[in-house]
Amino acid sequence: MSSPIDSDHIAFLIADIARHFRIAFEHDIAKSEIGVTASEARVLAQLARAGATRQVSLADSMCLAPMSLSVFLDRLEAQGLVRRQADPSDRRAKLVALTPEADPILQRMAEMGQQVSAIALDGLDEAGQQRFAEAAKTIRRNLEVHRGVKPLRMEVEP
Template sequence: MSETIGFLLNDSARLFRRAFNARTRDSGITALQWRLITYLKRHEGIRQGPLAELLEVEPITLSRMVDRLVEAGLVERRADPTDRRAWRLYLAPRAADLLDGMREIAQSLTDEATEGLSTVEREQLIALVERVRANLSRRECLKETA
């Protein structure tokens, strides 16, 4: 039986997360927390609501994750100068070192996952998956504006 692309992508992502979590267990950082930190590096100063949307988690779930990362000294909450009810999120200086280590783990895991693929095949795989993501993102954006 041939699997659908959706099943294969979802199952591969699940296996990747599980392997990543196993390799980072000693650091105390989960794959989802690493995603949060990575998004925060790209969007420093973002408010919690938009970050929850990016991560596709409920705001209360994000709030708890941020609480843990603040306690760990990896994330800082700063008052939003335009809205005193809101917080803006920033990486703490300690997060930079952690990100470097996590990148190494992710790269090692990626190398393992793509073992046996040539450089050209790896580049093709990335391009094809990026195209699938763009197709789905565009359709989701079209649905939201309709």
């Protein structure tokens, strides 16, 4: 019996690629002994992408329950890697931001990410990589619009 599910559909391919990237990166984080767990590294990476952001927005962007994120932030704050402060526009909300102490860890994470990317992109020339990146950005933007989500960062057209 043939299945109506196409395992090579773009959605499955993207999910598989993301899963493999995450597994490889988490493995490298665990081996590196940089002082944060893979989950904490994801929080740092998301903050590096977004800049200072409300804690609830950060949890939403990472598809985490706010309480789960809070546990990670407690540990990162105890290490001096992030700080939480009242949002000046809404004192009930908390803004989360990276501290300068996070810079060396982010640098090491970026190096590990580049190594994983080099492995993943082996066999694709520069033009192929660029086409894939542009297509992926279009897909992301389309799905954000469909979902009514504000993009993490606005992309500037040249």
